[in-house]
Amino acid sequence: MKMNPLGRTGIMVSDLCLGTMTFSTQTPAEDAHRQIDMALDHGVNFVDTAEMYPTNPLSKDTAGNTEKVIGDWIETSGRRNEVVLATKHAGEGYMGIREGAPISAATIVETVEGNLRRLKTDYIDLYQFHWPNRGSYMFRQNWTFDPTKQNKDEALANMGECLVELQKLVDQGKIRAFGLSNESAWGTAQWLRISEERELPRVASIQNEYSLLCRLYDTDLAELGHNEDVGLMAFSPLATGFLTGKYQGDAMPEASRMTFGEKMGGRNTARVRPAAAAYLEIAKLHGIDPVHMALAFCTSRPFVATAIFGATTLQQLTHILEGRDVVLGDEVLADIDQTHRAHPMPF
Numbered sequence: 594m595k596m597n598p599l600g601r602t603g604i605m606v607s608d609l610c611l612g613t614m615t616f617s618t619q620t621p622a623e624d625a626h627r628q629i630d631m632a633l634d635h636g637v638n639f640v641d642t643a644e645m646y647p648t649n650p651l652s653k654d655t656a657g658n659t660e661k662v663i664g665d666w667i668e669t670s671g672r673r674n675e676v677v678l679a680t681k682h683a684g685e686g687y688m689g690i691r692e693g694a695p696i697s698a699a700t701i702v703e704t705v706e707g708n709l710r711r712l713k714t715d716y717i718d719l720y721q722f723h724w725p726n727r728g729s730y731m732f733r734q735n736w737t738f739d740p741t742k743q744n745k746d747e748a749l750a751n752m753g754e755c756l757v758e759l760q761k762l763v764d765q766g767k768i769r770a771f772g773l774s775n776e777s778a779w780g781t782a783q784w785l786r787i788s789e790e791r792e793l794p795r796v797a798s799i800q801n802e803y804s805l806l807c808r809l810y811d812t813d814l815a816e817l818g819h820n821e822d823v824g825l826m827a828f829s830p831l832a833t834g835f836l837t838g839k840y841q842g843d844a845m846p847e848a849s850r851m852t853f854g855e856k857m858g859g860r861n862t863a864r865v866r867p868a869a870a871a872y873l874e875i876a877k878l879h880g881i882d883p884v885h886m887a888l889a890f891c892t893s894r895p896f897v898a899t900a901i902f903g904a905t906t907l908q909q910l911t912h913i914l915e916g917r918d919v920v921l922g923d924e925v926l927a928d929i930d931q932t933h934r935a936h937p938m939p940f
Contacts, residue, residue, distance in 0.1 A: 594636030594917050597898045599677070600797030601822050602770040604718060606677050608892040609917060610639035610826065612903040617658040618647040619848065619905045626666045628910050633675055635914045641800070641826065641901050643681035643723060644708055645690055649853040653689035657711050664713035679719035679826075680708050681774060685726045695726040698754040705762055720759070720768045721800060724775040726751060731775040731802060733859035733940065735809060752784055756793035763794055772798035772826070778813040785821055796823050798898055803827035805836055805872050805887055805929065806865065806939055815896045824898025827891045831902065833857050835869045836887040842866075848905070860940040868936035875928045885916025890929060893921055
């Protein structure tokens with residue numbers, strides 16, 4: 594499997610990353626442990642989680658359970674040194690953790706200690722801020738995004754204070770690298786500027802949604818990521834299942850993500866199935882499995898460090914791993930480009 598640098602950290606990560614947000618709910622702990630072992634055995638060395646997981650459903654009562662499942666695997670497997678482990682600090686607005694408190698210097702140490710305790714590890718390879726305090730245009734908020742309500746001075750001061758606390762954790766060996774999630778080009782640029790001016794932890798990655806159906810990253814963030822060595826960790830590369838074809842014709846498979854929320858985080862629009870159908874037709878035309886095509890598209894993009902996939906079952910994981918070395922030819926990419934122009938941002 595292809596390996597890519599994680600920013601300027603010296604850490605190398607596989608271009609596919611095992612996402613874990615179903616662990617402990619849709620995916621029982623025993624199966625989750627098998628998934629991690631299977632992924633490692635097939636060349637995946639990167640596992641991503643968050644303190645607020647599991648999702649589907651998202652609940653205050655279950656927050657942290659995914660990290661606990663991974664922690665039990667770390668304790669029993671003896672394979673911690675084979676994994677690049679990423680987790681996240683939840684922030685403002687999610688009342689299930691710290692009653693919706695924003696990410697701040699005051700919350701970081703307590704949060705990291707909780708992450709480490711649940712994960713049963715002494716260090717976290719990549720520590721990410723799940724979303725910016727000032728808000729984000731991710732998750733369909735791009736349609737009404739209004740940055741004029743932001744307090745620039747407050748945001749910049751917070752960034753500096755947070756980086757100082759992160760540096761202490763780096764010095765203690767508890768964090769190896771720092772990343773962002775659901776961030777913008779301006780926000781990422783400011784984190785970079787402050788870290789370089791003050792010699793504090795530098796942004797290594799940004800975890801934003803990216804797929805054939807969601808390509809907000811292609812312009813300003815792609816330019817920033819390329820020129821500043823900030824790799825994209827593309828989440829939802831299968832567009833929450835729409836690119837697999839399983840939801841075509843208004844189908845709703847039992848225990849699928851749609852059964853937990855029919856709107857699919859705002860992705861279930863009138864335009865999404867026709868767009869998905871166009872990509873499914875490309876896969877059929879070229880004799881490529883649509884799951885493999887969708888993932889290979891993401892990993893082919895020069896600004897992508899890794900594509901984070903989720904597999905509810907071992908069968909799904911096996912299917913995904915079978916396509917880990919698929920490379921798309923020029924004709925396929927040309928058809929994808931034409932389809933993107935015909936179906937831009939369908940949700």
